[in-house]
Amino acid sequence: LRGSSVAFRCSYSYREGETVRETAWSKGHIKQHNWKRVELSDLASYENRSVYLGDRQHNCSLAIHDVQGNDSGYYYFRFDTDTYGWRSRAGESVHLSVTELSARVHPERVRAGDDVTLECGTSCYRPPGTVWFKDGRPVANLTFQAQPGDSGNYSCAIEGQESDPSDPVALDVQYAPLNMSIEVSQPGDVAEGSSVNPTCSAVANPAADNYTWYGASVSSSSSSAMLWVGSGQVLTLPPGKASHAGLYLCQARNSVGENSREALLTGYHTDSEYMYHRLSQNVQCLPGVFQEQCHDYENTMNMKNINNHLFPGHLNNLASCDHNTCVSKGESNEYSSMIAVQ
Template identity: 65%
Template sequence: MLTVFTLLMLLIIKEGSGNSDRSVTFENPNPCALKGKSVEFRCSYSYREGETVRKTTWYRGKLNGTIWTRVALSDFPSYESRSEYLGDWQHNCSLAIHDLQVNDTGYYYFRFDTDTYGFRSKKSVYLSVTELNVRVCPERVRVGENVTLECKTSCHQLSNTAWFKDGRPISKTMFRAQAEDSGNYVCAIRGRESEQSDSVALDVQYGPLNMSIEVSKLGHLSNSTSVNLTCRATANPAAINYTWYKTTGSSSSSMVHVGSGQVLSLTSVVRPGLYLCQARNSVGENNLTQTVLIADHKDINHFILVGIVVKIILALLLTLIIIWIGRRTCYSAEDKKVRRYHVKRTINNSLSQNV
């Protein structure tokens, strides 16, 4: 029994002394890389003089139930076209992995086999694959509120980043929100702008802007014309309340409420007037209401011109009637004078004959 124990101890001592001439060294044991990029495990190994390396293999640690195992990368189909052995069968055991994915995160090991012995690394390389994480704080604001853009990864402190809004570069990462700041934001490491993060949307809410009124009928409007007025407004969220007013005098301060809703239907235009629309959403209302004039000045001038022409014609007719009456009066007086003359002459002739 003592002899067997002594032999086992001698074998263990011999194996330990032999392994002291064999080693694997990782220069960057905890690399961190961005998704989609490449990473290199810088690695070197040594072995006993006189041995010849016959095989090199990279493994990945895998938990199989409760048992930790090492599986050769060649057994993973996903690594077939993405892993590249950069080393040799001398002392370089470096490995590159391309087009990194988040699930590539994990432990990696190296093993080499000589013509007399197989040695695998006791330590490992732990790879962290991360993505650019973009944050817009807060993601929903009102006009005038502060916005901060953040770009980071789980293992890098990023100080030199580039930002884009809807594909266009921007320079500020802290600003007071305006309506035009709504959009999708992405970040990238400067110098590698083509490798961008996922986008995050900024929603800037604001009250109604850019008010306008559309008229359904263009051209001359008369008293019997039917017209629809449509109120347009740019707002976020969309305007949900519209109120219509009409001026009652020369001043826009003299207004009466004439309707509600985005469309105001006028069955007839009784007289010229200014119509005003006010829009409102959950953020606020438009206090600079736009106006539109419903009545064509050409129609008004047309009616005025017709009235003038009618008055002229009536005046001319009246003048002609007066002249005609005057002439008839003159003709009547002359006829009476002639008749008196003939009567008198007839009487005189009769008297002369009797004498």
């Protein structure tokens, strides 16, 4: 295995009364298009990596540390005595085959929620002690249910040899649109006649390739009255009019599934002008979730909470939000406008 150490266990014998003067290991090597045996002591790549463990008696063992791919090949031993020399023949050589550590992810492409298994091994065996990394960070579980954040490059290494990991393999987790948001082209107050073009975005894998918009006017009191109003990430509305006020829903879709997001647009006007006004998403009444303290508004909101969704209706003077209910007080002849993203 690349990066590990290997030992050739070897013994030799000679005629009684002889004295061994020299021993050496060589490797079959192609040099200038010719194959020949080259002693390891003459190969710079083996310097400080090959260690002769034997002696000049009967032990001829050899160790090679930090094995590399180009260490693969045939190795030969020789010894010389006072009167003769011995060279190992082809059938007496040692063949070293260096394998790479391989990271495998099963399957490599999944959908969120599918089971994933990580396997680390070589073509010969599966090492007993391995560690895993995702984008360079340790991974604890070798079997898990895939989530969107699990996409990335995975590699493994022998425990204790973390600096020499396998080549990475990619895991692609596909999922339906998430983290949807709706933004408006012009923040703040926009005079009547100006354009307000909501933009819908989503995080998805593969990317969402279909955006559809639906809308319901302020006169409607349920989502069943919502009608198709456009396609694409940006909804192009005609210059602002009071009739544009209402609930808008963006639906994003990819090959895995779909998701949607709603935005409520209501109008603000006095006797002489009509304006759109966009408030921070921090000031909103979310079903089941209260993020920040609501502020006081002395206007009448054309909005109410129906079946845990914000739909057009009637609510006098939005004053505060609690856990799941919009609370109001007071009266006014003016209309406050809001784009509240749910």
